[in-house]
Amino acid sequence: MSTLSWVLFGMGGAVLLVVLIALGFALFGPRRWRARLGGARLVWAGGLAFPVVVLSALLIYGLSLTSHLTQEPQPGETRIRVTGEMWWWRVAYLDDQGRETFQDANEVHIPVGRPVVLELEAADVIHSFWVPRLSGKVDMIPGRRNLMRIQADAPGAYGGQCAEYCGGPHALMGLVVVAHEPVQYAAWLRKQSTPVETAALPGPGAEVFGRAGCGACHTVAGTAFNGQAGPDLSHVGSRRTLGAGILPNNQGVMAGWISDSQSIKPGNRMPAYPVLTGQELRDVSAWLESLK
Template sequence: MQTDGPLHHDADLARVLDGWPPPVLDPAGPYSEPITVLAWALLIGGTLVLALVLVALGVALFGSGRTKARLGGEKAIWIFGVACPVVVLTGLLVWGLTLTSHLSAGLPTGKEMRVRVIGEMWWWRVHYLDAVGRETVRDANELHIPTGIPVLLELQSADVIHSFWVPRLGGKMDMVPGRTNRLLIQADRPGIYKGQCAEYCGGPHALMGFIVIAHDPADFARWRASRRPAPIAGDLVARGARLFDTVGCAACHTVRGTPADGMAGPDLTHVGSRGTIGAGILPNNAGTLAGWIADSQAIKPGNRMPPYRQLSADDLRALTAYMASRR
């Protein structure tokens, strides 16, 4: 099920996550609609070809001798075996290329919003760029975009081949180590759109998801302006901040505005404001955060975060409070 509208709280995200995997024939933007039209044309055409073959098979098995002779004659072979495939496939090729010609993304033109997405085992780095390609905001595992504006994604991989795919917003594109591939997506209306890695990349590949949150332009401007490191407030949160440094979290994660500058894991500067955790597989709330910190391997086996079963209940509560405060 897809939630449309500027919604971003637990109930809405739960409905979205319950509908995993993403729907693939329900376009919500100009870069996904041609793909859906082409998919339906291929499905209907394939069904008609199958029906024709079944009819021919029925004639061959149960038809009269004269009908069989005509079906297997030279004229029928030239018409149905040569002429029809050439005409149909050539027409389909030309029509398909024409239909999808505008989906290819070249170099930035300055009219698009630019985002660099880097696939890693088994999550996503998200870097928002300005018009000249300078990084302005870092995030992970979710992408925020304004409606009605093309978004140029610069897709890269830090390890193996991944594939970025948001079915309702555009086609899929491989993320190849050492290359930058480009993909255009666009949402016509606010909503939460599901995405998935579409290339097997080992381990918990099936749990390498993400969400795209489309805002109307005014809401998106407010979201982007809010991307400043949050201050630490409250004794429990302060205790969690100290634990973050002492138990080893800071070795893998960055929290801007603090000494934590690890690069192995997702940037956690604004983790409390994200809709999901674990690369799109769970809604983000106190319970799921605590479970992920304590034993992420039980939730997503094979991911690269070690379990922290040694934490006491009080320590876990403090760390969870600190993460939730990072908005």
């Protein structure tokens, strides 16, 4: 994508230079040159033929350069399915056969220096996946799977955003792409695919989680909580953000989000829980923070 961008910038600069030279001749050149610039033949050539040739050449070059970005996944490529939902991102890591190995939410983890195939889908309305430093925008359309390839050349966190208005708190539907060195990425995959040992242990936080009915919408691997409507919380404590990329992830923010997420992100589909006491909020947020 960067190669195509530089080619487009370069061609745009070259066309601008040609126009400025022609303008200079038209304003300050000899009378003979000004007469030629105003002739019908040059107007047709410069106003019609020149743009058609330049734009057609750029179109053909761009399509040939980026055709591999939408090819079907090849053996050995990293595959991740990202599903846009109102108003968060469901992220599923796939094996070579396209089978889901585990789920995450609102963060996409990738290895540095390797192309990653993203399978983009939507569960409800049209969304658009956009991480400006890694890719262009690709729409996520209900009933359709769009493919795109991204690659990070340096480790770090890359911010993203839904780029298609999808109603409600669309402006607060962010995400983070985290790029790891290959060794660290392999270790992260192993950790994420293994249920957190403390998840199965009884405790006040887990009891509050069950009593409030959170397990009807959320999954925590290693427990009886297996809801599918909301984000998978099996490793929620390891995420950088909450609320789809809009808040830092810590115990205090977690408690506030559980208590009244509507005051933070109006219109999201998680109800407020004003019935929980301060101690219950501390217990459940501490338990969720331990899920790393």
